[in-house]
Amino acid sequence: MSTIIQKLREYLDKAEEEQIRQLDQLVATTGLPVYKDPKTGALVWVDVRELRLRFQLSVNKIAKFVEGLSQEKLYYTVCKRCGAKYFPPQADCPRCKSSDMEWREVSREGELLTWTVINVKPASFAHNKDYVVGIVKMPEGFNITAWVDADPSTLRPGMKLRLIVGRRPGENYVTYWFKPA
Amino acid sequence: MRRVAVVGVGISKFGYRPDVSLPELAWEAVKEALDDARLDGKDIEAYVVGNVGGWSSEPLPAVVVGEYCGLAPSSGIRVEAACASGSSAVRTAYHMVASGEADIVMAIGVEKMNESPTPTVVEFIGRAGNYFWEFENFGLTFPGYYALHATAYMNKYGATEADLCEIAVKNHYYGSLNPKAQFQKPITLEECLKSRYVAWPLKLYDSSPITDGSAAVILASEEVAKKITDTPVWIKAIGAANGTSNLSRRDDFTGLEAARLAAQRAYKKAGIDPSEPVKYLDVAEVHDCFTIAEIMAYEDLGLAKRGEGYKLAREKQTYIGGVIPVNLSGGLKAKGHPIGATGVAMIAELTRQLRQEVERGRQAPIKKGMALAHNVGGTGHYAFVTILSL
Ligand SMILES: [Zn+2]
Numbered sequence: 001m002s003t004i005i006q007k008l009r010e011y012l013d014k015a016e017e018e019q020i021r022q023l024d025q026l027v028a029t030t031g032l033p034v035y036k037d038p039k040t041g042a043l044v045w046v047d048v049r050e051l052r053l054r055f056q057l058s059v060n061k062i063a064k065f066v067e068g069l070s071q072e073k074l075y076y077t078v079c080k081r082c083g084a085k086y087f088p089p090q091a092d093c094p095r096c097k098s099s100d101m102e103w104r105e106v107s108r109e110g111e112l113l114t115w116t117v118i119n120v121k122p123a124s125f126a127h128n129k130d131y132v133v134g135i136v137k138m139p140e141g142f143n144i145t146a147w148v149d150a151d152p153s154t155l156r157p158g159m160k161l162r163l164i165v166g167r168r169p170g171e172n173y174v175t176y177w178f179k180p181a
Numbered sequence: 182m183r184r185v186a187v188v189g190v191g192i193s194k195f196g197y198r199p200d201v202s203l204p205e206l207a208w209e210a211v212k213e214a215l216d217d218a219r220l221d222g223k224d225i226e227a228y229v230v231g232n233v234g235g236w237s238s239e240p241l242p243a244v245v246v247g248e249y250c251g252l253a254p255s256s257g258i259r260v261e262a263a264c265a266s267g268s269s270a271v272r273t274a275y276h277m278v279a280s281g282e283a284d285i286v287m288a289i290g291v292e293k294m295n296e297s298p299t300p301t302v303v304e305f306i307g308r309a310g311n312y313f314w315e316f317e318n319f320g321l322t323f324p325g326y327y328a329l330h331a332t333a334y335m336n337k338y339g340a341t342e343a344d345l346c347e348i349a350v351k352n353h354y355y356g357s358l359n360p361k362a363q364f365q366k367p368i369t370l371e372e373c374l375k376s377r378y379v380a381w382p383l384k385l386y387d388s389s390p391i392t393d394g395s396a397a398v399i400l401a402s403e404e405v406a407k408k409i410t411d412t413p414v415w416i417k418a419i420g421a422a423n424g425t426s427n428l429s430r431r432d433d434f435t436g437l438e439a440a441r442l443a444a445q446r447a448y449k450k451a452g453i454d455p456s457e458p459v460k461y462l463d464v465a466e467v468h469d470c471f472t473i474a475e476i477m478a479y480e481d482l483g484l485a486k487r488g489e490g491y492k493l494a495r496e497k498q499t500y501i502g503g504v505i506p507v508n509l510s511g512g513l514k515a516k517g518h519p520i521g522a523t524g525v526a527m528i529a530e531l532t533r534q535l536r537q538e539v540e541r542g543r544q545a546p547i548k549k550g551m552a553l554a555h556n557v558g559g560t561g562h563y564a565f566v567t568i569l570s571l
Pocket of ligand 1: 079080081082083084093094095096097098
């Protein structure tokens with residue numbers, strides 16, 4: 001079963017396939033990656049050096065959050081000194097400058113504050129159907145941004161939503177989302 | 182702190198510009214500003230470049246622009262404040278002159294977004310929130326961040342998609358009178374309402390386009406300004422503030438706290454009564470990257486009460502002749518939004534408004550001699566409010 005990693009690479013390669021073939025053909029024939037922009041007639045040099053980026057983000061200090069995901073749980077942090085609550089979880093409390101944090105599991109139900117449907121998608125999400133992103137107020141006092149798995153026409157401000165942690169269908173890696181309660 | 186004046190301004194043609202490279206594009210505005218001030222590159226003691234980049238090939242735009250425009254070896258840097266990078270460039274240049282470090286400094290904004298295909302640009306701007314917690318897992322887009330505000334605003338106050346489209350209609354109308362604008366045609370309310378959704382409830386015509394463009398302003402100390410020009414335009418105040426990167430860390434999605442704070446700070450310094458700023462101002466340029474952003478700007482700036490910004494749009498009160506004319510350049514919506522250039526272009530536009538030298542049909546009547554620029558970076562991540570006066 002392939003995951004987002006392989007799936008996305010194949011999708012992006014396929015989307016660019018024809019363009020790359022034409023560019024290669026152009027350089028083979030003329031010796032130059034130069035073409036006339038069809039809209040304006042301007043001469044354009046297409047970069048021959050492709051840059052691919054995949055960042056390596058440290059989650060070392062929020063290892064408990066990662067461990068939680070693997071157990072299908074979502075964790076936040078509470079500062080043991082001043083009681084400040086953090087979601088996304090922070091390893092450090094700027095309010096009192098302490099780094100002594102307690103990890104607690106986020107409760108499973110919240111209230112929808114606002115939402116949107118992403119119709120025009122970024123390149124790395126273009127393989128998905130339109131998706132709903134919401135911001136949900138949790139009883140702990142903080143908000144959580146995540147996908148809402150629901151028909152957007154049924155959503156109302158203040159409606160109760162249930163938090164799910166698990167493998168996202170289609171992308172097959174563990175993340176979290178909301179569903180109508 | 183010394184008084185600082187704008188003594189020269191320039192703006193390139195905004196739009197899809199594959200006909201020029203990034204430094205060539207910058208030169209269009211730099212040359213116009215130098216000509217306007219009757220100065221040469223060697224007169225510029227320092228320059229500050231607003232550019233976000235990522236989508237364009239030059240990682241060090243300040244040195245590339247400095248070399249091409251003959252500004253090196255003067256000191257130059259690039260500054261970043263997302264879509265408000267231009268205002269941050271003006272602010273840094275302002276500080277250099279106000280502090281006495283230099284007498285003549287240029288702020289340049291330049292962006293070449295069309296060096297990358299549209300999905301890549303959508304990807305880059307979508308990543309401009311709090312990367313891991315908003316993009317990596319949830320694929321938010323720039324229209325998406327503002328759409329979260331539009332949904333909240335419309336639900337709370339009863340504004341409609343047609344109210345939002347009124348902003349697009351106005352800004353396209355004024356853009357049609359601005360030869361530098363990306364879009365040169367007026368649109369109808371029906372065309373806006375029929376356009377496809379990009380991030381529901383925002384549609385294509387609610388959104389500013391992907392734009393290549395540049396702008397430049399030359400700032401000078403009082404002593405030097407009076408030698409250069411008979412019509413110096415003074416920078417009375419620049420208010421700046423930041424919001425959280427992660428939208429979920431905010432309580433309210435019907436306005437931008439950073440913009441409210443930036444306005445308060447600017448009004449205080451400029452001696453403007455924050456309860457009635459329209460009494461002091463002839464014209465404003467506000468950050469309408471999306472139509473909802475202009476409506477929130479009316480409220481964050483105190484041009485309308487909370488929850489009543491959409492009524493200004495519905496009643497067409499921000500055309501010339503209304504309560505206060507807003508975005509007579511066409512705004513980001515129709516003039517275009519070359520991210521790093523936008524804030525500089527606002528100052529250039531308002532300087533020309535105050536000098537009463539813009540095109541017929543979009544010149545505000547200048548009676549009080551004051552103008553306001555409101556430039557937001559990201560979704561209220563950065564905000565700058567700048568007050569100019571004759
Ligand atoms: Zn603490």
